[in-house]
Amino acid sequence: MIQSPILSRLNQDEFFGRDAELHDIVRQCAADDDSRGLVVMATPDGGASELLRQAYDQLFARRGEPVPIHFAFKRGDTIATDTARRFFQTALQQFIAYRRVNASICNSTLTFHDLSELALPSDYELITSLIEAFDREKSSEREFVDFCFSLPNRLSAEGRAVYPLIDCTPIGPLREGMVIGHRLLTELSRGAFPFVLAGLRRQTNDLIHGLDDGDWEATGMIHIDNLSENAARALLESLASRYEIDLNEPTRDLIVQQLNGSPLFITEFMRAARAMRTRLNSFLTCQQLYVNELLGGSIQRRFDRMLDAISPGGQTNKTLLRVLYESAMSETRKSSLWAWKKRLGLAPPEFDQLIDGLHVYELINSSGSFIEVNAESYIWMDYLRAHYRAEVAAEPRARVVATTLLESLKRAPETMTRKYRRDSAVGLREVLAKFNCQDVPASLFHYDRFAAAYKGEDASTINDGLDSEKDLIQLPQVIQTAACASYSATFDCDRERCVVAHAFEAAEYTSENEIVWLAAEIDSKLEATRELTQEWCDRLATFARESGFERFRTWLIAPEGFSKRAAKVLDERKAFGSSRRQVQMLAGRISQDKQVEKPKADEYEMTIPMGADSELIAAHAVEKIARRVNFRPEAVNQIKTALVEACINAAEHSLSPDRKIYQRFVLEGDKLVVTVASRGVVPAPLSRENGENAEPASGKSRRGWGLKLIKTLMDEVEFEHVDDGTQLRMTKYIR
Amino acid sequence: MRDSTQEITIHTRAVGDTAIIYASDYLNKLSGEKIERECQRQFDSGRRTLIINFRDTELINSIGVSILVGLIDAAEQATARLIFSDLNSNTANLFEMLGLTRHVSLAANEDEALARIAPPGDPAVSTA
Numbered sequence: 001m002i003q004s005p006i007l008s009r010l011n012q013d014e015f016f017g018r019d020a021e022l023h024d025i026v027r028q029c030a031a032d033d034d035s036r037g038l039v040v041m042a043t044p045d046g047g048a049s050e051l052l053r054q055a056y057d058q059l060f061a062r063r064g065e066p067v068p069i070h071f072a073f074k075r076g077d078t079i080a081t082d083t084a085r086r087f088f089q090t091a092l093q094q095f096i097a098y099r100r101v102n103a104s105i106c107n108s109t110l111t112f113h114d115l116s117e118l119a120l121p122s123d124y125e126l127i128t129s130l131i132e133a134f135d136r137e138k139s140s141e142r143e144f145v146d147f148c149f150s151l152p153n154r155l156s157a158e159g160r161a162v163y164p165l166i167d168c169t170p171i172g173p174l175r176e177g178m179v180i181g182h183r184l185l186t187e188l189s190r191g192a193f194p195f196v197l198a199g200l201r202r203q204t205n206d207l208i209h210g211l212d213d214g215d216w217e218a219t220g221m222i223h224i225d226n227l228s229e230n231a232a233r234a235l236l237e238s239l240a241s242r243y244e245i246d247l248n249e250p251t252r253d254l255i256v257q258q259l260n261g262s263p264l265f266i267t268e269f270m271r272a273a274r275a276m277r278t279r280l281n282s283f284l285t286c287q288q289l290y291v292n293e294l295l296g297g298s299i300q301r302r303f304d305r306m307l308d309a310i311s312p313g314g315q316t317n318k319t320l321l322r323v324l325y326e327s328a329m330s331e332t333r334k335s336s337l338w339a340w341k342k343r344l345g346l347a348p349p350e351f352d353q354l355i356d357g358l359h360v361y362e363l364i365n366s367s368g369s370f371i372e373v374n375a376e377s378y379i380w381m382d383y384l385r386a387h388y389r390a391e392v393a394a395e396p397r398a399r400v401v402a403t404t405l406l407e408s409l410k411r412a413p414e415t416m417t418r419k420y421r422r423d424s425a426v427g428l429r430e431v432l433a434k435f436n437c438q439d440v441p442a443s444l445f446h447y448d449r450f451a452a453a454y455k456g457e458d459a460s461t462i463n464d465g466l467d468s469e470k471d472l473i474q475l476p477q478v479i480q481t482a483a484c485a486s487y488s489a490t491f492d493c494d495r496e497r498c499v500v501a502h503a504f505e506a507a508e509y510t511s512e513n514e515i516v517w518l519a520a521e522i523d524s525k526l527e528a529t530r531e532l533t534q535e536w537c538d539r540l541a542t543f544a545r546e547s548g549f550e551r552f553r554t555w556l557i558a559p560e561g562f563s564k565r566a567a568k569v570l571d572e573r574k575a576f577g578s579s580r581r582q583v584q585m586l587a588g589r590i591s592q593d594k595q596v597e598k599p600k601a602d603e604y605e606m607t608i609p610m611g612a613d614s615e616l617i618a619a620h621a622v623e624k625i626a627r628r629v630n631f632r633p634e635a636v637n638q639i640k641t642a643l644v645e646a647c648i649n650a651a652e653h654s655l656s657p658d659r660k661i662y663q664r665f666v667l668e669g670d671k672l673v674v675t676v677a678s679r680g681v682v683p684a685p686l687s688r689e690n691g692e693n694a695e696p697a698s699g700k701s702r703r704g705w706g707l708k709l710i711k712t713l714m715d716e717v718e719f720e721h722v723d724d725g726t727q728l729r730m731t732k733y734i735r
Numbered sequence: 736m737r738d739s740t741q742e743i744t745i746h747t748r749a750v751g752d753t754a755i756i757y758a759s760d761y762l763n764k765l766s767g768e769k770i771e772r773e774c775q776r777q778f779d780s781g782r783r784t785l786i787i788n789f790r791d792t793e794l795i796n797s798i799g800v801s802i803l804v805g806l807i808d809a810a811e812q813a814t815a816r817l818i819f820s821d822l823n824s825n826t827a828n829l830f831e832m833l834g835l836t837r838h839v840s841l842a843a844n845e846d847e848a849l850a851r852i853a854p855p856g857d858p859a860v861s862t863a
Contacts, residue, residue: 616761619794637794637825644796705797705833712832 008053017231029163040198042224047263066161078176084148149187168199173360226261243274268298310357325388328373425496432501435478441469445576448567476503497521516549528558530565602667615647638713646676677727762795767802790821820848
């Protein structure tokens with residue numbers, strides 16, 4: 001059954017893409033004392049306010065304890081006593097509404113006398129005493145505010161459990177509002193009840209860490225970004241159906257792209273379509289409505305409000321528009337803080353507040369001494385362009401409308417093309433993010449070898465061939481991926497198709513092992529030609545140089561692979577080249593690696609201290625395990641010896657702080673897998689290339705036999721990186 | 736196999752001019768060094784034929800092996816003869832694997848080791 005909205009503005013069945021977050025908030029009400037404060041960090045247009053309202057409605061319908069209390073700050077909340085009074089009245093009203101199971105009380109205009117009358121007999125005494133105290137505390141501003149904000153604590157102290165849901169997103173970057181927000185949170189943090197705080201993601205840290213007590217830490221975080229494409233599409237379709245608006249798939253997708261999946265803008269846009277009775281069945285009607293919204297509708301109001309809230313007003317507004325516009329249109333979209341300060345002509349406190357405000361609203365990215373206009377949002381960029389023309393360049397409004405409409409229409413097919421290209425991309429960032437020192441067949445990175453061996457073969461034959469390949473490449477451990485465009489505004493490429501991946505080879509965190517993989521998906525209907533390949537190698541080399549990447553690896557992906565001459569170029573450049581199919585097979589193989597962690601059939605774990613011959617205890621244990629699965633006596637001894645060696649290695653080389661060796665013995669079908677791990681640093685030569693280089697020649701060398709011995713005694717040996725250490729994984733097959 | 740807290744004692748016996756040193760069940764750094772010290776003591780006392788008997792040895796680690804390598808060097812420098820005897824198959828395989836057998840003689844048992852050392856017909860070396 002779908003419940004009627006109480007505070008929420010969307011029906012429950014129209015609230016898309018936030019199921020998990022909603023569930024977390026509802027579940028938090030039953031949190032124990034140790035996990036009380038849940039923080040919702042939201043993008044400015046991500047719909048965090050509606051999320052809290054929806055949570056309130058769900059909790060109201062759910063009944064039982066605790067009593068939900070929803071309070072949303074307002075943009076104009078700058079006078080503490082006014083906010084405190086509103087909080088007190090809202091909380092009391094919602095408390096009584098909940099206790100009386102009468103949702104209409106939440107939204108009614110009621111006096112304190114009304115509230116006393118509406119209180120349940122069992123609550124009457126408490127409510128009237130709180131109202132009397134409210135009147136008494138009015139003499140002192142500080143005491144009055146503290147008293148009002150402590151209402152949840154007072155209710156809780158009287159055995160009425162409450163669950164405050166506080167929406168700080170409307171405060172934005174306003175200092176006065178932030179101070180009031182701090183005061184409310186300070187009071188809440190003193191209570192022994194769970195609560196939720198929602199704020200803009202660039203604001204919440206200040207709200208939390210600005211607390212007077214300073215000892216409250218969020219015990220849970222929920223990140224709210226714009227909606228996924230699927231959720232945004234579902235929201236649009238639902239609203240179109242509810243408002244009886246014509247919508248087709250292309251226009252639906254265009255709106256989603258253009259409004260960046262923002263639930264707030266999508267809802268406003270569809271409401272505008274309903275109000276204007278606009279049929280959204282062509283790009284033209286969509287863009288006409290969009291331009292209307294941009295130059296007089298909800299989009300304009302939203303950005304106007306933001307800029308008004310943070311700008312001192314007057315001429316500064318115009319100057320700000322000019323500076324924002326000119327920065328956005330510059331090649332790098334980046335300017336120095338100093339230049340902004342000079343151009344805006346504001347004194348430090350005002351200037352700092354302005355920059356903070358723009359940053360919190362995510363209109364700019366401010367980092368230290370540079371400011372970059374956020375050009376990723378179509379809506380913000382369109383607003384900026386249109387309003388610069390109208391208000392700064394003083395172009396006639398008709399012309400601004402026409403130009404904006406023309407530009408947005410011309411852009412529509414490009415927007416969709418970009419989306420389709422994004423959808424069809426192989427997902428380089430996702431693939432690279434999975435790189436974690438896996439050994440993979442080298443042919444997956446050499447199209448010429450792959451084509452020679454497998455062209456025309458079916459997937460299972462190719463996989464069998466890949467499984468038996470001896471020439472393996474150890475992937476680096478990728479620690480971060482980003483679009484090349486995020487590094488350089490001048491590097492022209494699709495964000496999804498050109499990726500930077502920072503990595504460490506052999507998962508050794510040393511400068512020597514640091515490497516950057518530059519991967520690009522290039523367009524070519526047939527095998528990529530020599531010229532195209534060369535051009536991309538050059539482009540990425542230049543990009544690497546300009547970005548200051550000392551060691552880098554180029555990896556090009558062409559849908560159909562590379563011609564022989566192109567493969568030669570790749571070889572000369574020591575670059576990798578793969579077809580789309582190779583990348584898909586690689587992705588499949590490195591994803592499978594994660595599945596290795598499947599439930600173990602028979603698994604034993606053991607921790608021993610280093611030294612005092614404790615490796616003998618481990619050797620005894622592994623002997624018992626190996627005998628249970630009928631390893632031959634000779635093999636049992638080999639396993640024991642290898643384990644002893646691994647323990648000695650761990651003790652000798654790891655500089656382990658806890659002086660412990662962690663071991664796991666896993667029986668998997670026809671093999672025993674022994675893992676020996678310890679914390680601490682392992683000398684690079686030991687873990688690199690699985691210790692090959694660490695070994696002395698056999699014969700009369702005095703030390704360093706260990707790894708050679710292990711490799712000889714066991715069937716498979718590999719080093720695996722773990723945080724703060726290395727582990728050795730040894731496998732012996734039952735024969 | 737002994738408990739790790741147990742004291743390691745290296746037994747030695749003399750047969751004629753030959754010293755037979757008995758390695759413990761676990762040949763590691765500690766027990767290896769004890770053998771090394773005993774060998775050195777024998778060299779210092781002028782003995783030039785040594786047999787290390789591995790009949791009790793179940794497990795050897797690489798540190799123990801490295802000490803044995805050191806012993807082989809020391810024996811060479813002292814122009815002494817060194818024989819390893821009574822190796823179980825695991826230990827023998829391990830020595831083979833690490834190339835030790837290229838530098839030291841192996842004997843199946845003490846008698847065989849003593850027979851190799853003694854001149855033909857010398858009754859002094861017989862343990863029977």
